[in-house]
Amino acid sequence: VDSAAEARFVEWAASRSGSLHRLAFVLCGDWHVAEDLAQEALARTALHWQRIESVEHPDAYVRRILLNQHQSLRRRPGWRLAGRFAPPEVSVPDSTEGYANRAALLAAVQQLPPRQRAVIVLRYYEQLSEAETASAMGCSTGTVKSQSHKALQSLRRVVKEEQRC
Amino acid sequence: MLTDDLTEALSDAAAHPPFPLNITDVLARSRQLRRRRRTGITVVVAGIAGLSVLGALVVAPALSRPGLATDGHRTPIGVPHPITGAEALAAFSHWGPTRGSLAHDHAFLANVQQEWAHPTGPEAVSGPNTLTGSVRVLFAGQTPGGPAAVVTQDSTDRHVGLEVGVMTTVPGQGLSLWGPNDPSEWSESDVLNEGRFDTRQVSFTSGSGHAIVVLPTNPSDTVSASVGHSLDRAGRAVRAWKPVATVAAQPGVAIVPSPHPDSSWDTLIRVSRAGRLIDQGAVWINVGSPPVPTNALGTWTQINAVVGKDSGGTSVDTFAAWARLHGAADEPFGQAGWDIEGQFPDGSFLLIEQLWLYGDPAHTVILRESHNTWQVLSDTVTNRRARPLFAVRSAVVGGWLVAAGPRSIITGYRPPGSRRWIAPRPAIRDYSGPNGNTPQYSRKAGYLPTLAPTLQIRLVVNGKNRVVTTARPTNGR
Numbered sequence: 001v002d003s004a005a006e007a008r009f010v011e012w013a014a015s016r017s018g019s020l021h022r023l024a025f026v027l028c029g030d031w032h033v034a035e036d037l038a039q040e041a042l043a044r045t046a047l048h049w050q051r052i053e054s055v056e057h058p059d060a061y062v063r064r065i066l067l068n069q070h071q072s073l074r075r076r077p078g079w080r081l082a083g084r085f086a087p088p089e090v091s092v093p094d095s096t097e098g099y100a101n102r103a104a105l106l107a108a109v110q111q112l113p114p115r116q117r118a119v120i121v122l123r124y125y126e127q128l129s130e131a132e133t134a135s136a137m138g139c140s141t142g143t144v145k146s147q148s149h150k151a152l153q154s155l156r157r158v159v160k161e162e163q164r165c
Numbered sequence: 166m167l168t169d170d171l172t173e174a175l176s177d178a179a180a181h182p183p184f185p186l187n188i189t190d191v192l193a194r195s196r197q198l199r200r201r202r203r204t205g206i207t208v209v210v211a212g213i214a215g216l217s218v219l220g221a222l223v224v225a226p227a228l229s230r231p232g233l234a235t236d237g238h239r240t241p242i243g244v245p246h247p248i249t250g251a252e253a254l255a256a257f258s259h260w261g262p263t264r265g266s267l268a269h270d271h272a273f274l275a276n277v278q279q280e281w282a283h284p285t286g287p288e289a290v291s292g293p294n295t296l297t298g299s300v301r302v303l304f305a306g307q308t309p310g311g312p313a314a315v316v317t318q319d320s321t322d323r324h325v326g327l328e329v330g331v332m333t334t335v336p337g338q339g340l341s342l343w344g345p346n347d348p349s350e351w352s353e354s355d356v357l358n359e360g361r362f363d364t365r366q367v368s369f370t371s372g373s374g375h376a377i378v379v380l381p382t383n384p385s386d387t388v389s390a391s392v393g394h395s396l397d398r399a400g401r402a403v404r405a406w407k408p409v410a411t412v413a414a415q416p417g418v419a420i421v422p423s424p425h426p427d428s429s430w431d432t433l434i435r436v437s438r439a440g441r442l443i444d445q446g447a448v449w450i451n452v453g454s455p456p457v458p459t460n461a462l463g464t465w466t467q468i469n470a471v472v473g474k475d476s477g478g479t480s481v482d483t484f485a486a487w488a489r490l491h492g493a494a495d496e497p498f499g500q501a502g503w504d505i506e507g508q509f510p511d512g513s514f515l516l517i518e519q520l521w522l523y524g525d526p527a528h529t530v531i532l533r534e535s536h537n538t539w540q541v542l543s544d545t546v547t548n549r550r551a552r553p554l555f556a557v558r559s560a561v562v563g564g565w566l567v568a569a570g571p572r573s574i575i576t577g578y579r580p581p582g583s584r585r586w587i588a589p590r591p592a593i594r595d596y597s598g599p600n601g602n603t604p605q606y607s608r609k610a611g612y613l614p615t616l617a618p619t620l621q622i623r624l625v626v627n628g629k630n631r632v633v634t635t636a637r638p639t640n641g642r
Contacts, residue, residue: 006192010188010192013191014188017185017186017188017191018182018185018186020186021182021185021186022179022180022182025178025179025182026178026179031182031183031184034182035184035463036463038186039186039190039463039464040194040463040502042186042188042191043192043194043195043464044195046191046192046195102170102173102174102178105170105171105174106174106175106178109171109174109175120171124168124172124175125172125175125176125179127172152168155171156167159167
């Protein structure tokens with residue numbers, strides 16, 4: 001990568017690193033793991049930057065890399081992330097009840113299977129359409145719909161149980 | 166409404182990252198990936214209608230991939246005489262007819278040849294420009310993960326000799342190709358001269374990783390596999406071996422069932438001829454990312470010269486020195502993204518990395534090379550939350566080697582009782598400038614030239630000062 005291209009990459013990466021870090025966090029639920037995921041995705045993007053910036057949409061590319069990295073992470077036996085997803089230490093003011101419900105919801109998202117979680121995050125955090133989500137995940141819109149349906153069903157169950165308590 | 170709550174909850178949860186991403190670290194990690202490609206295999210993803218293909222691999226450089234191969238000094242049990250690179254290449258050159266159930270499927274073979282010549286897809290890069298002669302398809306057949314192929318072609322680079330590509334179907338991933346990224350770098354590998362290439366099998370994971378395909382160079386050779394290890398009381402890897410039957414319909418093709426997608430990373434393959442073990446090695450190409458222990462750290466630093474000049478790089482021998490402490494020299498293992506290197510005035514090299522046997526915790530390992538021999542100075546299970554991450558006293562290097570750890574720097578050290586803090590000499594992280602020779606300094610790690618039995622080390626950890634007194638050394642050499 002020549003220095004001009006590297007400068008363009010650094011500028012692009014700096015502008016995207018925050019959002020990528022946050023996306024990684026809502027996928028994995030741990031800021032340190034998110035840092036690793038986001039850095040890895042950016043590093044892999046940097047490897048092919050000259051081609052990516054000329055022929056592809058870098059944002060879509062790095063998001064796809066991140067999703068793939070996360071899927072791989074979830075397969076690793078040592079990475080047990082369940083239950084680690086909690087509201088941030090620095091949080092907006094909230095009522096105790098709202099905080100508890102939100103924590104339960106976030107924990108439930110964390111318990112979803114990886115593909116369902118990716119669909120939920122892309123649809124309701126990234127605000128992508130079904131077609132955009134399908135493109136990002138490399139699957140059909142039908143798969144997005146079915147995964148989304150199953151995920152929302154699971155989450156509704158959790159919310160209901162939480163309200164019953 | 167649930168979906169609104171979801172959007173709000175996820176947005177709030179991610180609203181305040183506790184620390185910003187460091188783009189410098191990203192670039193360092195990218196360079197690390199690029200550097201690994203120089204000594205290992207690279208992933209390029211290509212797309213072709215109707216087929217997904219994994220893997221093109223230049224034979225010779227792949228042999229310097231840590232954990233994969235074999236080196237001149239290896240002493241795996243039962244392999245008395247590792248073959249030379251020339252012998253191994255000869256075995257590939259005299260492979261015989263194409264094996265596999267698709268060996269006569271002309272459309273499939275044309276597809277494979279096309280992909281080999283012109284990789285396509287979102288991550289495709291140009292292959293080596295040293296290919297010459299005819300393309301030979303060693304294997305074309307169905308595997309548990311779908312169609313796969315193995316291709317070979319001669320190289321004009323006499324050190325490389327032969328290039329081998331492995332292609333297999335990866336669900337949902339399109340055509341994926343492992344191969345050389347920068348052709349100019351391959352010629353730097355004097356692999357044949359070093360006798361590295363002594364494998365007598367091609368092996369790759371198939372599909373999502375639930376099976377490993379093994380092709381012994383001689384179709385009548387027998388294959389056995391160990392798909393995981395346990396540790397004995399001394400912490401050394403113990404393996405159970407099972408014979409692997411050749412697929413009845415595909416002579417010379419053995420399929421190893423893999424109990425878990427990740428287990429292929431921890432698999433060793435053995436090849437025997439007439440009852441005599443002639444080869445042992447890890448799986449050539451694994452699908453997906455390797456398993457990473459929870460105490461592994463990402464690329465929190467990348468230091469070229471913690472002392473003196475840049476290190477001279479690594480070789481298979483580097484890591485075999487550590488692997489032998491924990492099992493066979495060719496025991497597969499993983500590496501973290503960071504490393505700390507250096508070169509002492511006497512010419513000896515220093516390398517500090519995190520290494521792990523797959524499925525086990527990561528170790529922080531300090532290695533030193535002198536007169537072409539690598540020695541393990543320190544080998545401890547990493548405590549990723551410790552600050553400093555490590556502080557090891559070594560009489561061999563005449564001082565302390567200290568790394569602060571992520572989001573921490575070293576600002577001083579002194580023997581207990583001393584009033585004066587000594588600022589460690591900054592390590593050289595990288596080089597910049599128009600000529601690439603302006604050092605960029607780091608205080609994340611340091612070589613402290615004192616053999617005091619304990620030290621007080623002053624750090625800044627997450628922006629706060631901290632003073633730590635080291636324990637008396639127990640494991641440094």
